[in-house]
Amino acid sequence: MSQMPLDPGPLDDADDAVLRDLRHLWGRLDPAPAGLADRAKFALTMHSLEAELAELTRDELVLTRLDDDVARAESVTFTSSRVSILVTVSVLSATTARVEGWVTTRGATVRAQTTEGELSETTDDNGRFCFESVARGSVRFVVWPQGDAAERPVVTPSIDV
Amino acid sequence: MSAPTPAAPASLATRAAEAFAAYRSGDAERIGELVDLMTPILWHTARAQRADAATAEDVVQTAWLKLVDSAENIHDPQAVMQWLITTVRREAWRLVRRSARDRPEDELGELADPLAAEDPEAVSILSERQRVLWCHVTELPERCRELLRVIAFADRPDYAAIADALNMPVGSIGPTRGRCLQKLRTALLADAGWGG
Numbered sequence: 001m002s003q004m005p006l007d008p009g010p011l012d013d014a015d016d017a018v019l020r021d022l023r024h025l026w027g028r029l030d031p032a033p034a035g036l037a038d039r040a041k042f043a044l045t046m047h048s049l050e051a052e053l054a055e056l057t058r059d060e061l062v063l064t065r066l067d068d069d070v071a072r073a074e075s076v077t078f079t080s081s082r083v084s085i086l087v088t089v090s091v092l093s094a095t096t097a098r099v100e101g102w103v104t105t106r107g108a109t110v111r112a113q114t115t116e117g118e119l120s121e122t123t124d125d126n127g128r129f130c131f132e133s134v135a136r137g138s139v140r141f142v143v144w145p146q147g148d149a150a151e152r153p154v155v156t157p158s159i160d161v
Numbered sequence: 162m163s164a165p166t167p168a169a170p171a172s173l174a175t176r177a178a179e180a181f182a183a184y185r186s187g188d189a190e191r192i193g194e195l196v197d198l199m200t201p202i203l204w205h206t207a208r209a210q211r212a213d214a215a216t217a218e219d220v221v222q223t224a225w226l227k228l229v230d231s232a233e234n235i236h237d238p239q240a241v242m243q244w245l246i247t248t249v250r251r252e253a254w255r256l257v258r259r260s261a262r263d264r265p266e267d268e269l270g271e272l273a274d275p276l277a278a279e280d281p282e283a284v285s286i287l288s289e290r291q292r293v294l295w296c297h298v299t300e301l302p303e304r305c306r307e308l309l310r311v312i313a314f315a316d317r318p319d320y321a322a323i324a325d326a327l328n329m330p331v332g333s334i335g336p337t338r339g340r341c342l343q344k345l346r347t348a349l350l351a352d353a354g355w356g357g
Contacts, residue, residue: 008337008338008339008340008342008343009337009338010336010337010338011317011320011334011335011336011337011338011342012338014346015338015342015346016317018294018342018345018346018349019309019312019313019342020313021290021291021294022294022298022309022310022313023313023314024291025287025291025294025295025298026205026310026313026314027201028286028287028291029283029286029287029295030205030208030283031201031204032200032201032204032205033204033214033218036200036204036218036221037196037197037200039218039222040196040200040221040222040225041192041193041196043222043225043226044192044196044225044226044229047226047229048189048229
């Protein structure tokens, strides 16, 4: 075994290997919390929309908290100062679900943000909206209560459908 | 003639720069890619400043909001990684010092790196080889641990910029091995339990 020179040389492949080991070591001992990136993205969305956050109101039907961020729901209600949103989910398949809901204002624009992309609907005269097929997984809703893109939207926490 | 070597994958700073440049030119969705790329290294940057978990999370979140508010002031997208690491390090440092001031004298000892002390529960999840490595890492000066912890989550071309963001002297690492990694390599070489 040759002694390493006192003067540190250029980085070599063995350094890369040690640093890879260090990455695994710290990734194991003290990993970034699983939801941290998603929480940061959510904060950025709220910030960019100057949005108001709706609160998840416990619904008497089914609502089980899975963790801090995501609730598995069949029917849930969100409330904010300007609007309430009721959402009912029916599972269609392993990958898709039907999401039906009511908003307390007419002509509201409702956008569903899923892991697969975004869908938009406008509520009818009864405040009803329906997304016939959304990708299952985490979904959050952005609602413009008067359907006016210039107004401050209301954003719901994510639910797991 | 040897076959042309395939282009090395872009470094973390370069991938971050691409996402940030796209975000700034109007592709708002690309900020999510930047968040995914940078969250691990920013977490470790904050934790290396001895921020507790809740503080580290706050600091990382705050850095993102600062980034979108100052996006126009970052002239070179390639600098976005360095900007984020600098922002997280400074804020974590400030909050950790502030909470230390608010503490009674006899609790100041708790400011020590929570992972430096041998935590039997944490160490029990490590492989034998990782335990050997961890043992030598804990012997390093704190600044060395901080540097190695953060650069371990980036790529070789980024090391010098990260050392700068961590306020380390020029030449701490990249293009040369630098003193910290040299120390660790020497210690590992002398340890029969490491085995190359």
